[in-house]
Amino acid sequence: MTSSTAETNHPDLWLPLWPWPEPDGHKHKRGALGVVTGPAASTGAARLAARAGLRIGAGLATLFCPPSATLVNAAHETAVMIKPFSTPDALAELAEGTRGVLIGPAAGVNSETRENTLAVLRHAGTSVLDADALTVFKDRTDDLFNAITRPSVLTPHDGEFERVFPGLLDQYTRPEATVIAAARSGSIVLLKGSETLIAAPDGRLTANRHASPFLATAGSGDVLAGMIAGLMAQGMDAYRAACAGAWCHGELARRIGPGLISEDLADALPALLSEFYARRA
Numbered sequence: 001m002t003s004s005t006a007e008t009n010h011p012d013l014w015l016p017l018w019p020w021p022e023p024d025g026h027k028h029k030r031g032a033l034g035v036v037t038g039p040a041a042s043t044g045a046a047r048l049a050a051r052a053g054l055r056i057g058a059g060l061a062t063l064f065c066p067p068s069a070t071l072v073n074a075a076h077e078t079a080v081m082i083k084p085f086s087t088p089d090a091l092a093e094l095a096e097g098t099r100g101v102l103i104g105p106a107a108g109v110n111s112e113t114r115e116n117t118l119a120v121l122r123h124a125g126t127s128v129l130d131a132d133a134l135t136v137f138k139d140r141t142d143d144l145f146n147a148i149t150r151p152s153v154l155t156p157h158d159g160e161f162e163r164v165f166p167g168l169l170d171q172y173t174r175p176e177a178t179v180i181a182a183a184r185s186g187s188i189v190l191l192k193g194s195e196t197l198i199a200a201p202d203g204r205l206t207a208n209r210h211a212s213p214f215l216a217t218a219g220s221g222d223v224l225a226g227m228i229a230g231l232m233a234q235g236m237d238a239y240r241a242a243c244a245g246a247w248c249h250g251e252l253a254r255r256i257g258p259g260l261i262s263e264d265l266a267d268a269l270p271a272l273l274s275e276f277y278a279r280r281a
């Protein structure tokens, strides 16, 4: 397989599936998103993601955090809610109350994050795993792959990809490596880069070149993961949610351009969503 066999990402692929709110709906019908934060000094990445998930339409977004991080999160958030947890079992219970959970951004590279990630995979309706939730399975990938039984998306950059799928990027082209990773893990895999590749376990492959080099800034991947998790929490198919998230992320960055910081991305979403809304059938 070469990159020429990948479909090119475009709104026509997923805009017809966009989860617009029903006229007679309410926030719980739109879908609840949970985002797991790290400890007190490592909460910003998850907050960027939760805000993006709320902006893209989740009816509720809640930060699930260690008790030590409750006050720092509460001091920053208004629309996003906060629920502390102390054990993986307690996180599993919180995850069951959502339609989608994101874990990984600044979660910490330690055994707690590994156990929390396994709890999310087993108990959340859908999951997005990014950053440390991938890194913690270096040399333990069977534990990760065996726990993936529900719709999920893994969103590694190259460094994280190498930890979970060692050697693939050396042996294969990037599109081939992404397709192999999806088949091996049983998950949608979104390999980030200037060309972002999205593959499904059944061999589907989409290439997203609709982006901007100004996305090379701390936290922009956290926002992408939050947007994808927010769409999945609204019931959108995981593969198309990943494609939609990647395209919208790139479009927002093109609109903002030089000076972009990650905080800007979610706040640029309403203008883009209004254009999409005007185009709906």
Ligand SMILES: NC(=O)C1=CN([C@@H]2O[C@H](COP(=O)(O)OP(=O)(O)OC[C@H]3O[C@@H](n4cnc5c(N)ncnc54)[C@H](OP(=O)(O)O)[C@@H]3O)[C@@H](O)[C@H]2O)[C@@H](O)CC1
Residues within 6 Å of the ligand: 042, 043, 044, 045, 046, 104, 105, 106, 107, 108, 131, 132, 135, 157, 158, 159, 160, 218, 219, 222
């Ligand atoms: N606001 C916040 O709180 C933020 C918190 N954040 C949190 O920080 C934590 C660390 O995350 P991280 O991604 O910076 O570092 P890490 O997992 O150690 O990997 C870096 C290593 O991988 C390699 N590498 C290869 N390709 C690469 C690529 N394309 N992009 C990047 N790296 C690439 C690279 O090697 P190199 O290519 O330089 O040789 C390097 O050695 C994590 O919890 C994250 O969520 C961030 O989200 C920012 C905002």
Ligand SMILES: Nc1ncnc2c1ncn2[C@@H]1O[C@H](COP(=O)(O)OP(=O)(O)O)[C@@H](O)[C@H]1O
Residues within 6 Å of the ligand: 131, 157, 192, 193, 194, 195, 196, 211, 212, 213, 214, 215, 216, 217, 218, 219, 220, 221, 222, 223, 224, 249
């Ligand atoms: N040169 C580039 N051109 C286009 N997109 C880029 C470029 N560099 C990085 N990106 C995008 O920016 C995001 C960075 O995510 P990530 O590496 O996880 O950073 P962070 O952990 O700081 O959030 C990814 O979506 C990636 O595709």
